[in-house]
Amino acid sequence: MSEPLLQLQGVHTHIGAYHILQGVDLEVPPGEFTILLGRNGAGKTTTLRTVMGIWSASEGSIRFEGQEIGNLGTPDIAQRGIAYVPENMGIFADLTVHENFVLAARGAKRSADMDPKRLAWVFELFPALRKFWQHPAGLLSGGQKQMLAVARAIVEPRKLLLVDEPSKGLAPSIIQNMVQAFRELKRTDTTILLVEQNFNFARQLGDRVAVMDGGRIVHTGTMASLAGDEALQQRLLGLSLASHQ
Amino acid sequence: MFSRLLSGDLPRSRMLTLLLLGVLAALAFAPFLFPGAKALNVAAKICIFIVLVASFDLLLGYTGIVSFAHTMFFGIGAYGVAIAITRLGPTWAGVAAGTGCALLVSLLLSLLIGLFSLRVKALFYAMITLAVATAFMTLASQLSDFTGGEDGLSFKVPELLSAAFSLREAPFLGVSLNGKLLSYYLVFTATGLLFLLMLRIVNSPFGRVLQAIRENAFRAEALGYRIVVYRTLSNVLSALFATLAGVLLALWLRYNGPDTSLSFEIMIDILLMVVIGGMGTLYGGVLGASLFIVTQNYLQDLMKLASVAATPIPFLRDLVHPDRWLLWLGILFIVSIYRFPFGIVGKLRLKARPPA
Structure with a gap:
């Protein structure tokens, strides 16, 4: 695997009294579509927000293109070429x-x-x-x-796109439009880290997958291997693709 | 050409266009249409408050910052000219020196308040500005050698603007062409130019970022905009325009004191004018200021007439007695806010908007 574009090592994030991220280790390879899956409250959105500097990591390292960005403010991180589409x-x-x-x-x-x-x-x-x-x-x-939210993130070429649950609350026909748009985007070799709960949506797009639980990454691998392993889906996500379709 | 003059920000409602043209015509020809010192004074006050209210809207309506220090900057402008003319004499150099010093003081103060305070939450920022404005008002009252204390400062203006100056012996359309008339048109022209400049600012890329910050500060930051920088700049610009409004007030009144430009009542009036006219639209400032000041000045006269007409009905006569004008003013504002929750401009634009 090539040098990761984004690398999180032992990232902890506290929001008030709550310890949300408890040592996240994640690598996002360049030009690939990485999906971050997990149940509600697993820490997916917090991971994206921590990368963007909206919430500061209390511990750990966040590297983008080999440079530490964990200590930068949100505007500086955005100016390095990371676009964020919030939930x-x-x-x-x-x-x-x-x-x-x-x-x-x-x-x-x-x-x-x-x-x-x-x-x-x-x-x-x-x-x-x-x-x-x-x-x-x-x-x-x-x-x-x-x-519009997605279009705004790609109106200029970006090095990395962080997208939080783009299918949430959308009608099935609109979700399919969104899948088509992301497929087009994938052809341009844009690196994308996408948080999703809709496994069917994620399966159609992802090259790689990371599953979160309790503020940690509990599984990483290819999307193809997760999509083909119903037992693994049951264990990690409490669902199977078959029951989700 | 017209669109360019308004920086592409057209009224976008036929009714609003008519109302704005009505206000513009009334103000442009006020000395000829409404003779008398009171009417001219009301027209000049409307002009000055258009600048003041629009500059406050730049902060509240466009950037989403609640500040109670706006009258402080208004007062700095008025005191700047008053003190400079008192010390240097009634010359244009005095006016220029007073304006320059006032702008400099406002720039530094607003920059300091912005940089140190705009990182805190909105409510705390409002409280900080309230504390600073109160401290400044106390200071203005205490430094009586410099500011005239509670009595304020009365001063002369450059000869061209004094009532004794006459442009022509014979009146024109029944109006004397004297310094007072020139003063009015100086205030009117400056208001027009400052208003157009503010329109240019809010419709520039900078203004667009301010609106984005107002709507969603986190999102604007995630797009790469440093919100503290933009908020501070908005604070500074708003303060500078308020200072210039203060300069116009001092030149018009030839007097300045704490109650004239620094009082908390004026701050409440500005807030009401912004809300009634419509936040986040500079045209709201024009309508809000016009409506508020006309009502404030003429409601009592109107009620006097109504009270005389209602003499046979004692209850009604007492209800519309001129002494109760503040009660009716309050009721009118409650009704207008209830009727126009987005302000007059917001409501008119919403009505004129084509369906999506």
């Missing part, structure tokens, strides 16, 4: 879709400054966003908001 989408509802894009393309002052080829590619992935370009983002449907 609650985090769109700016009062701003238009266009303004949301311009904010994400930090070098751009207006849409004309954005790379037109890249923009066209994003519109191919999410055609609805072109239609609602000048509409306030708050008026979009749940699925469109999620599309």
